[in-house]
Amino acid sequence: xxxxxxxxxxxxxxxxxxxxxxxxxxxxxxxxxxxxxxxxxxxxxxxxxxxxxxxxxxxxxxxxxxxxxxxxxxxxxxxxxxxxxxxxxxxxxxxxxxxxxxxxxxxxxxxxxxxxxxxxxxxxxxxxxxxxxxxxxxxxxxxxxxxxxxxxxxxxxxxxxxxxxxxxxxxxxxxxxxxxxxxxxxxxxxxxxxxxxxxxxxxxxxxxxxxxxxxxxxxxxxxxxxxxxxxxxxxxxxxxxxxxxxxxxxxxxxxxxxxxxxxxxxxxxxxxxxxxxxxxxxxxxxxxxxxxxxxxxxxxxxxxxxxxxxxxxxxxxxxxxxxxxxxxxxxxxxxxxxxxxxxxxxxxxxxxxxxxxxxxxxxxxxxxxxxxxxxxxxxxxxxxxxxxxxxxx
Numbered sequence: 353x354x355x356x357x358x359x360x361x362x363x364x365x366x367x368x369x370x371x372x373x374x375x376x377x378x379x380x381x382x383x384x385x386x387x388x389x390x391x392x393x394x395x396x397x398x399x400x401x402x403x404x405x406x407x408x409x410x411x412x413x414x415x416x417x418x419x420x421x422x423x424x425x426x427x428x429x430x431x432x433x434x435x436x437x438x439x440x441x442x443x444x445x446x447x448x449x450x451x452x453x454x455x456x457x458x459x460x461x462x463x464x465x466x467x468x469x470x471x472x473x474x475x476x477x478x479x480x481x482x483x484x485x486x487x488x489x490x491x492x493x494x495x496x497x498x499x500x501x502x503x504x505x506x507x508x509x510x511x512x513x514x515x516x517x518x519x520x521x522x523x524x525x526x527x528x529x530x531x532x533x534x535x536x537x538x539x540x541x542x543x544x545x546x547x548x549x550x551x552x553x554x555x556x557x558x559x560x561x562x563x564x565x566x567x568x569x570x571x572x573x574x575x576x577x578x579x580x581x582x583x584x585x586x587x588x589x590x591x592x593x594x595x596x597x598x599x600x601x602x603x604x605x606x607x608x609x610x611x612x613x614x615x616x617x618x619x620x621x622x623x624x625x626x627x628x629x630x631x632x633x634x635x636x637x638x639x640x641x642x643x644x645x646x647x648x649x650x651x652x653x654x655x656x657x658x659x660x661x662x663x664x665x666x667x668x669x670x671x672x673x674x675x676x677x678x679x680x681x682x683x684x685x686x687x688x689x690x691x692x693x694x695x696x697x698x699x700x701x702x703x704x705x706x707x708x709x710x711x712x713x714x715x716x717x718x719x720x721x722x723x724x725x726x727x728x729x730x731x732x733x734x735x736x737x738x739x740x741x742x743x744x745x
Contacts, residue, residue, distance in 0.1 A: 359614045360422050360652070363625055364389045367645035374646070381653045387416035391423050397723030405712030411721050419663075420656055425608040432664075433603045436495075437596075439675065441682060444517040444592035445599045446534045450476045450544055451510040451586040455579055460509065462564040466658040467555060469498060469509065475548035476511045477667045483535050483543055484668070490519025490527050493670035493678065498663045501611040503629040504641070505651035512606055514599065517592060518686075520669050520678060526685035533589055540587040549577055607664060611655040612648075620645070 364385050371377075377385070390396050398413035415424045452472055460468045476496055484492035494515040502508035517529045555561045556573060567573050593599050618626040618640055626642040643651070657663060669678035704713045 387418035398721035400719035
């Protein structure tokens with residue numbers, strides 16, 4: 353697979369200096385910009401690989417391994433999906449999305465990212481566990497993935513949940529659900545709203561919440577809560593996946609996404625960036641729009657999560673403390689063999705490139721490419737080769 357025609361790195365490489373002169377960037381934003389720009393270029397050095405078949409040598413530049421970099425998510429996704437494949441159960445899986453209303457965007461942007469996203473995760477977890485216990489009589493298990501963007505890269509925090517259609521009763525028995533929907537969206541929305549509002553009020557009482565200038569006092573904050581309660585809290589449940597293999601494909605698409613990937617970019621010209629997006633108000637049809645380079649950079653940086661923040665979480669009987677014993681018990685009850693006993697699926701059989709001379713796919717390291725001084729400007733000196741997108745240290 354060759355280099356994309358234009359990349360997010362090209363936007364930062366060409367227009368970051370202009371953006372930085374007009375805006376005060378945080379150290380975290382500067383690091384992300386530097387890493388994306390230098391990723392898989394001579395600025396980070398690299399390695400030499402020799403083809404076993406014909407001794408042809410190719411060089412591969414190192415990746416930045418920043419979780420906000422569009423180039424570095426493919427290998428991470430493959431590794432994570434392989435690990436999760438061993439946890440899949442032979443039951444239907446549900447996909448439910450919890451969306452935080454736009455009313456709270458002003459709080460998110462007022463130095464409350466970590467707090468607001470933590471509260472969002474907690475509200476989702478407590479909602480599913482509470483309804484699972486009260487309505488279904490079981491402890492559910494699920495994993496949740498935080499996304500913070502919409503198709504146009506605007507701030508749109510929401511959590512995707514993948515839920516196996518089974519649970520563990522208080523007596524330790526396994527119960528499987530074959531209904532079209534596990535829980536109603538109406539019930540999920542009502543409980544989710546109550547949980548999040550209560551958690552937000554508690555954070556405000558404890559002085560953890562930083563209010564923006566637009567909410568100078570308690571009355572303004574209470575007014576925001578009242579306004580949010582009058583609006584719809586969107587919880588959307590899809591029909592269950594047809595099988596574990598479909599779940600694996602879904603995981604590969606959603607778990608390690610960033611605000612915009614290289615594949616969505618169309619062109620970079622005259623300080624404007626054109627990109628594809630899906631218009632869900634028009635049946636999900638794909639369209640093309642453009643923003644200025646500064647707008648693209650600003651919107652991309654909106655979605656940098658705090659250092660150390662965990663975007664993918666496992667809850668209920670799939671939590672790390674309970675998962676091994678829970679899966680063993682569930683498989684035993686369902687009389688099925690552990691998937692871990694079978695070889696894990698190959699997530700991307702084309703990950704290793706073919707040798708351009710003999711077509712071989714076996715490479716051995718044979719040297720290193722020295723690292724250049726790590727600056728944004730040097731990244732433009734050596735565009736990545738075809739192999740540098742796949743043979744990464």
